[in-house]
Amino acid sequence: MTTSEIAITRTSAADAVGLSSLLGIRNVAKQFGKNVVLRDISLDVAEGEFLTILGESGSGKTTLLRIIAGFETASAGEVWMGEERLDRQPPYRRRVNTVFQHYALFPHLTVEQNVAYGLRVAKRPEAEIASRVSEALEKVKMSAHAKSKPSKISGGQQQRIALARALVNRPRLLLLDEPLSALDANLRRQMQVELKSLQREVGISFIFVTHDQEEAMVMSDRIALLRSGELEQVATPREIYGRPATAYAAQFIGHTNLLKGEARAGVVRCGLLTWAAALPDGPALFSLRPENIRLAPEDSTAGRVRVRGKVRHQAFHGATELIRVECGDGMVLVVRTPGSGGAVSDVELEFSPADAVLVRESPERI
Amino acid sequence: MFSRAYKAAVTLPPLLWVTVFLLAPYLLMFCYSFWSVSASQTIVHSWNLANYGQLLRVDVYWQTLLRSMWIAARVTVFSLVLGYPLAYFLSFYAGRKKDLLYQLVIIPLWVSYLVRAYAWKTILGSDGVLNTLLQYVHLTKHPLEFLLYSPFAVVLTLTHIYTPFAFLPIYAALEHIPRNLVEASHDLGATPGQTFWKVILPLSIPGVVAGATFAFVLSLGDFLAPLLLGGPSGIMISNIVVSLFGAAYNWPLGAAISFCMLLLVVTLLVLSERLEKKWSFS
Numbered sequence: 001m002t003t004s005e006i007a008i009t010r011t012s013a014a015d016a017v018g019l020s021s022l023l024g025i026r027n028v029a030k031q032f033g034k035n036v037v038l039r040d041i042s043l044d045v046a047e048g049e050f051l052t053i054l055g056e057s058g059s060g061k062t063t064l065l066r067i068i069a070g071f072e073t074a075s076a077g078e079v080w081m082g083e084e085r086l087d088r089q090p091p092y093r094r095r096v097n098t099v100f101q102h103y104a105l106f107p108h109l110t111v112e113q114n115v116a117y118g119l120r121v122a123k124r125p126e127a128e129i130a131s132r133v134s135e136a137l138e139k140v141k142m143s144a145h146a147k148s149k150p151s152k153i154s155g156g157q158q159q160r161i162a163l164a165r166a167l168v169n170r171p172r173l174l175l176l177d178e179p180l181s182a183l184d185a186n187l188r189r190q191m192q193v194e195l196k197s198l199q200r201e202v203g204i205s206f207i208f209v210t211h212d213q214e215e216a217m218v219m220s221d222r223i224a225l226l227r228s229g230e231l232e233q234v235a236t237p238r239e240i241y242g243r244p245a246t247a248y249a250a251q252f253i254g255h256t257n258l259l260k261g262e263a264r265a266g267v268v269r270c271g272l273l274t275w276a277a278a279l280p281d282g283p284a285l286f287s288l289r290p291e292n293i294r295l296a297p298e299d300s301t302a303g304r305v306r307v308r309g310k311v312r313h314q315a316f317h318g319a320t321e322l323i324r325v326e327c328g329d330g331m332v333l334v335v336r337t338p339g340s341g342g343a344v345s346d347v348e349l350e351f352s353p354a355d356a357v358l359v360r361e362s363p364e365r366i
Numbered sequence: 367m368f369s370r371a372y373k374a375a376v377t378l379p380p381l382l383w384v385t386v387f388l389l390a391p392y393l394l395m396f397c398y399s400f401w402s403v404s405a406s407q408t409i410v411h412s413w414n415l416a417n418y419g420q421l422l423r424v425d426v427y428w429q430t431l432l433r434s435m436w437i438a439a440r441v442t443v444f445s446l447v448l449g450y451p452l453a454y455f456l457s458f459y460a461g462r463k464k465d466l467l468y469q470l471v472i473i474p475l476w477v478s479y480l481v482r483a484y485a486w487k488t489i490l491g492s493d494g495v496l497n498t499l500l501q502y503v504h505l506t507k508h509p510l511e512f513l514l515y516s517p518f519a520v521v522l523t524l525t526h527i528y529t530p531f532a533f534l535p536i537y538a539a540l541e542h543i544p545r546n547l548v549e550a551s552h553d554l555g556a557t558p559g560q561t562f563w564k565v566i567l568p569l570s571i572p573g574v575v576a577g578a579t580f581a582f583v584l585s586l587g588d589f590l591a592p593l594l595l596g597g598p599s600g601i602m603i604s605n606i607v608v609s610l611f612g613a614a615y616n617w618p619l620g621a622a623i624s625f626c627m628l629l630l631v632v633t634l635l636v637l638s639e640r641l642e643k644k645w646s647f648s
Contacts, residue, residue: 071549091552104550107647108568118554121564151647169554 022047022205023068023086023173028077030063030229037063038229041077045173045207050199052208052216054252055226061209062101064226065175068207069098081172097166098175102182103158105150111161112137112146118169136168139198156187163195167202174199176208180215192218213253217241225249232362241289248362250287255322257293257333259286259356268356271329275305275353285359290322290336292355296348304350309333311344325349392628398621407615417622427606427623434603437521438586442532444525445581446574449533453573454566457540458548468537475530483594486523490514490595515597523595524585531584532577539573540566571645579638583631603627 023045070091079087140160244250261270263279309327492509551561589604610620
């Protein structure tokens with residue numbers, strides 16, 4: 001991705017949120033010895049925004065978060081908060097707080113003392129500390145456990161305390177490093193909703209790191225997709241799902257069919273499929289979501305691409321069904337339908353050319 | 367899971383060992399402490415508390431015991447003062463040199479105790495390295511006499527010898543502190559100094575207690591350093607026990623003193639165990 005393209009993505013996304021920028025990451029790079037972890041990352045976080053940094057393990061997402069928090073120094077680039085150069089400040093001077101992956105609660109302090117920690121070191125008056133701590137504990141519904149030691153409460157409860165301990169300091173920006181990864185699936189879903197509504201309530205910008213694309217989709221205002229240390233796409237969940245910029249983005253977020261084709265004189269040819277598209281001549285790659293392909297009804301709709309195929313595999317998922325269809329010439333399309341009504345063998349498929357989204361190749365990176 | 371024969375075969379040898387070489391001698395010592403010595407230098411097996419009474423009545427015994435505790439207390443404080451910063455530096459700031467420095471701390475433990483004690487003798491004596499140097503640079507005109515054959519020499523030597531014992535448990539405790547707690551503290555606005563006092567020190571207390579116990583108990587029972595470097599003013603309780611069991615041939619009194627020390631040490635170990643438990647959170 002070139003710098004100008006990032007700039008375009010950034011501006012449009014910031015406009016979409018419609019708020020002023022709080023955090024500016026400018027051309028940040030990081031390497032450990034010869035191992036390049038991040039290269040040329042530029043990203044803005046708006047006031048009150050919920051931004052998710054999404055990526056596989058090893059993509060550099062945690063390193064980026066640690067650079068913002070101040071636990072790592074960037075090898076190049078700058079981090080700004082408003083007019084303030086953040087990356088030259090030690091972590092304890094940044095108005096940024098973190099919710100750690102394994103909570104990192106102080107085991108020798110009670111829940112209450114954990115939450116009060118930031119205010120105590122800032123030497124706030126005791127009366128103010130007491131009222132802010134009890135308010136924070138109430139907000140995360142943990143007032144009953146104020147006197148407990150962290151080892152005596154459950155993982156989900158520790159999670160809430162970690163959140164309260166960070167928020168009680170009224171940071172301008174909250175960083176969350178895979179905070180839900182240690183919770184079981186049900187609690188996780190519940191916490192996703194709670195976290196999102198809490199974020200709306202307090203109005204603080206959140207940067208949330210996760211490898212779970214579903215979590216990212218559910219919670220975020222915008223998703224920054226990171227791959228091998230580079231930003232693949234920064235966009236709203238709807239945009240990144242509906243208009244993925246790259247083959248990687250299309251595959252990482254949801255299922256997709258990648259179609260390799262050739263454009264010539266305004267016509268795209270992908271195996272047996274052809275449709276009209278105003279593209280420059282040359283090879284082209286398309287992403288076509290399974291739910292955008294339909295089992296074709298008898299009466300054909302004008303302007304749709306149709307193809308016949310043999311069903312190779314059928315998987316029932318409850319609300320929908322995934323069908324793998326071989327369309328000849330080695331092309332296999334995955335189709336998501338509301339229900340085929342039983343086993344089928346020969347089908348006719350159709351989709352609208354508008355749903356075939358042109359994406360860039362994602363070359364392998366080391 | 368395991369057969370009874372196997373369990374017996376595994377547990378019996380250590381049990382026997384402890385009984386024969388530890389419990390039985392202690393029991394024997396305990397018995398001895400109630401007996402006495404006749405004028406003809408034979409042990410009289412009559413039970414009485416005379417030895418314990420003598421321990422309280424004769425000044426030299428309880429004074430020496432108190433002095434030993436005072437020496438051991440100073441050794442403990444100095445070992446902690448030296449060992450803690452070293453352990454802290456190694457654990458948090460040594461980076462890649464950590465293993466090397468750790469070995470350097472350990473290596474002196476492989477050198478014979480006697481060699482190290484004698485080394486201090488050559489440094490502290492009237493013709494020793496230190497006095498020669500002080501006179502050479504004209505800081506003093508005459509050799510400083512208090513350097514050797516004094517409680518000072520004993521405290522110095524014992525501190526040198528037992529600092530690694532204080533260092534090791536502190537280092538282990540510091541290594542066990544999850545680093546994300548330190549990050550969390552910085553993240554919440556605590557300076558490195560505040561982080562040390564509020565997070566690192568409290569979480570290393572079990573190591574400090576263990577290290578202090580090592581230094582105190584080991585130096586309390588030490589008899590070589592006072593023998594070699596203590597002189598008359600630096601005598602410790604073990605030296606008295608040694609002479610009672612040896613030249614003085616008063617095993618019963620020696621046994622009574624030994625038993626009192628044993629009681630003291632066991633009490634300390636129980637207390638330190640409790641303290642360690644109270645301050646460990648995992």
